[in-house]
Amino acid sequence: MYPELGQLALILALLLAVLLSVVPLVGSLTGRDNLQAFARPLASGVFVFIGLSFAILTHAFLTDDFSVAYVANNSNSLLPWYFKFSAVWGGHEGSLLLWILMLSGWTMAVAVFSRRLPAVMISQVLSILGMVSVGFMLFIIVTSNPFDRLLPNVPMDGADLNPLLQDFGLIVHPPMLYMGYVGFSVAFAFAIAALINGRLDAAWARWSRPWTTVAWAFLSVGIALGSWWAYYELGWGGWWFWDPVENASLLPWLSGTALMHSLAVTEKRGVFKSWTVLLAIVTFSLSLLGTFLVRSGVLTSVHAFASDPERGTFLLVLLAVTIIASLTLYAFRAPVVHVRSRYGSFSREIFLLLNNVLLVSATLLVAVGTLYPLVLDFLDMGRLSIGEPFFNLTFSPLAIAAGLLMGVGVFSRWKKTDAGWLARKLLWPLAVSVLISTAVMVGYGGFTPWAFLGIFTSVWVTTATFWDLWDKSASRKGRIHGLKRQSRSYYGMVFGHLGLAITMAGATVVSNYGIERDVRMVPGDVAELGDYQVVFKEIGERRGPNFTAQYGSFDVLLDGKLVSELHPEKRQYAVAMSVMTEADIDGGLFRDIFVAVGERISDDAWAIRIQYKPLIRWLWLGALFMATGGFLAVSDRRYRIREPVARSTTKPVSDPTDVQGAAGAVS
Template sequence: MMNSLQAIAPEFGQLALILALVLAAFQSVVPLVGVQARREWLMAYARPLATGQAVFLLASLLALSYSFVVDDFSVAYVAANSNTALPTAYKISAVWGAHEGSLLLWVAMLGCWGLAVAWFSQSLPLEMVARVLAIMGMISVGFILFTVETSNPFTRILPSPPAEGGDLNPLLQDFGLIVHPPTLYMGYVGLSVAFAFALAALMGGRLDAAWARWSRPWTVAAWIFLTLGIALGSWWAYYELGWGGWWFWDPVENASLMPWLVATALLHSLAVTEKRGLFKSWTVLLAIFAFSLSLLGTFLVRSGVLTSVHAFASDPERGVFVLALLGICVGGSLLLYALKAPTVASVGRYDWISRESALLGNNLVLLVAALAVLLGTLYPLIIDFLGMGKISVGAAWFNTMFVPLAVLLSFFIGLGAMSRWKSDSPKRLSKELMAAFVLSVILGFATPIIKTSEMNWQVVLGMTLGIWVIAASTWDVWKKSRGQLSRIPKLGISYLGMIVAHIGVGISVIGVTMVANYSVEKSVKMAPGESAEFAGYRFEFVESGHIEGPNYSSEATRFEVYDGDTLINVMTPEKRRYTARGTVMTEAEIDVNLWRDVYVSMGEPLNDGAWGMRLQVKPFMRWVWLGAIFMSLGGLMAMLDKRYRRKQDVAVKAQLVSGITAQEQQA
């Protein structure tokens, strides 16, 4: 029997979604009318409209969440993706466990980004805020309309709802699903802010240093969420899928990597625009590309054209709708760029040997990498669409493309950290970087010899690159601080954030190199009482048994793992059968430390109580994700730079910069 709140929650959520659509429509029109007519009172409506839209979108999301918690199976989406036996935490995460709910989460986050811009950009000129929020309102109109028309999560099953739900996909009943999609979506959607700032600056003809300074913290924030979201997805795939993989160049994984690569290029380009007033048009183009790739990822995941453990298969109508949104956003923004970009060309000079050149090289490598991923992801779809057969582009192709690009990128990271603005001397640079280069080469060659007494050129290359990035970055800090630790904090939190992020890149490169070349695995048949020696560890099969979970039953095995005579862990991998769907899932058990992972997972039951077991040892596995944490921490440090929080007359400073730029152009 439904209570009154449960009965009205879906209708309330639907109404809130429609009201948010109405406010988004006003938000996309009224502030621009105010800008055109130079009516500040109309421009001032941008902030309250953005606030109201965010409130109604959050209310709609809360209404759907409540329907999940109280098992309201009269809502079709709840009935398909939940069950009375599902733990409450997973009932909440089931809200975004399938297409309709994940899209509602998407638009709610879009509203929250608009709310943040409205209330944390008080020092910006009202005209700029009006344009930015109007553009974000247009994006909201498209996605909320998409949700209401093709992906409504509040559709009812009446008058006879099912007594039990269909259950959440067991693959998604995990802590990783609780945190991974919201974090990744915050990054995806956050790129809309960089996109909106770029278009607003184009519309106003004000691509100056002030615009770059306004846009940069928002871009960094989106990049941080995207970095963490990708890392969380990799971590989830590693331990949940049961085979110990952490990155497979899956098309949906690629859909998140492409905007990250372009957003990384955008961050570096914004730094040049802010510091030197260069790369203005290029920076705008990168902002358009980053958000466009975010929308392309949405199309790939939600159109049904991909088959992936991450994808939400959908009907063609949804794919056509998202493709239309993509066409309007990309086509409209590129048209505006074509009309306006020539009028705001950069003025300034720099030599081939300079920080500007290194950052430009960084940008080009990142963009080529994104294009390579895009080609490898879309090529099979295009071939299939043209009726030329079915092909697949595997990890070998992507790895072949990425290794030379990673070499170039690592070179530019080390070079850029030590280079000077405008002009530098090859002699000075070679002198400054020689110590880091020699150290990285020595350690790169020493690693495979120490590890296995055999030369492995892939390890030499990967370790040299990773150590080069770390050594060059730390050496730059040492030189700038003149070898005095007390001077390091005075170098500035933004600069130190850059160094920490670059060190994170080096850490991840080292982790990937070691995991890819020195991971070992063994499949064995084992029964209770038996043991196996593998990779220097002894695995003793103690016993097997049965476990009853809240919505599953499990066959589990207990292993004692020894390093020599020392017991390092008691591990209990499981084979779970989920009650509602009858799906069987492998739950691996992993013993971790900073230097290696010991990974045990169950295969199939064999005769006489024996099981097929998979044993794996993965050196430096944690470094892959530790590097992502360092990158995100570096981004957060850069955001905390006080120049982004100063209460000052930014409009006056912007006019001053614009005036200087105009004088340079006339000269």
């Protein structure tokens, strides 16, 4: 009975989403306040019924209801309860339901926290989010119903969750990633609503900016968690493989980063408005593209959920409709936007524009490298593999250029910056960065051009950021007062830039100075790993809740002293009949020692993978800094709208006199 209630809740949510798509939009276009008033109650109703459906599916997993096909295919009675809970989104149908739950949650949040926005704007935003919800709910009901029954032939037990997914990473990674993916739908909805109204002004950017920043912060955490999960779970010790599905999450992050910077310029100066709207459309479209790649069957990946052509066709149609409709509206409405604002060659506007050009170029590069082989295969024009060497060779220069530009841009000023003053300002940070980078290279004992450029860029961004912070803290009442005087938005920028520098430092050092060895070892053998020695002591056995494992005991020594004891495992899952490698890692802020047990070579000999990973944790530490910066920025008090917005502000921005007024009001 409960599964039928879950399906009924899905259908009711779909009906409410259809009403949300139509009724408030009609009200906003006809000026009928009574119809616009339905927007918030309908958004709440969609969230309640989707939440009820998700809760019922969760109950089916926790109670081992194997009459539900999705539960039978992705769970087992021996599975620990916390993995049963995360198994709700461990397969295609449940992950899609989680996606829709997140979407309804974002819609509900917009309805709750935007009460002082103009009724016309919020009605259109919620209607557009309702349209997106309709598309995905039709997809799940028509092609991916998670409540399909196996009656009357109910299996005695389930097929088990994929052993790769029986990990803490499944509990935290997909929800964070989906919060970012789906969050960009809000920026998309605000952009489309602004196009409909012709209101591409600074106020629109201010309303949209915090939602975009929060989505970007969640996506940053989600990508970092995915990288961390792959690092310790897959047994190969890598942190990024340029897998097409990994790239699918990187694409909206890159364009979303450009969107955040473009929104900042639009809010502050009232310029780049058409560019900002286009980036909002592209970023959400790339989120949909990621959904298509994972669920269409065009990819074979450990990340992919489905291989059903019917599902792929449905998603492709949804993606095409979204892109074509939004770009058509953009083509008609964007040209009417006029901006009267001038800025010099070394202004902050120019540096942010160049930054966006680099980010968009990186997005296009990753998109082409990911999609080109798929298109060739689809057209039967042969198979082509574009892997890590291509992306490292082409992406790295763009990342370094963006970092170098960031260090310069932080000192620039709006409208105009004197070139001589800027050059003098950069002199000391440049000298300090060269000295520190050289010292780091000497410390790691080797020089390569790319390693130096990567380290220099990360040090340059860090030095420039702290130098700017020191300048801004100058005050007659002391430095502490000067620091307190800065806004949370500014500190969000500081954390974001430092996070990028930390991540770049980690990626550069671990890629150029890491040590990897695959060795044959028997108990008693010692393997050298840089300054460390890894001693293979013995092989033992243990039993888990739904697996048996052979584990190796290893001592890690430094100068003859014990540093840590590691116990990597080779697990055999009885139900799934699969073997998994579980690495063990001695982690630290400045290095990791990674040990994984491979195949048995002979009666007493094993293939062992040992790795020394300097600064690898800085990759994920930097992502946490960036996410913290995002959340800190949206807490800035200027995003708390205290006064209701007058109806007169809905005047289309095509009136050029409105640009400077709107920008001044926000500043």
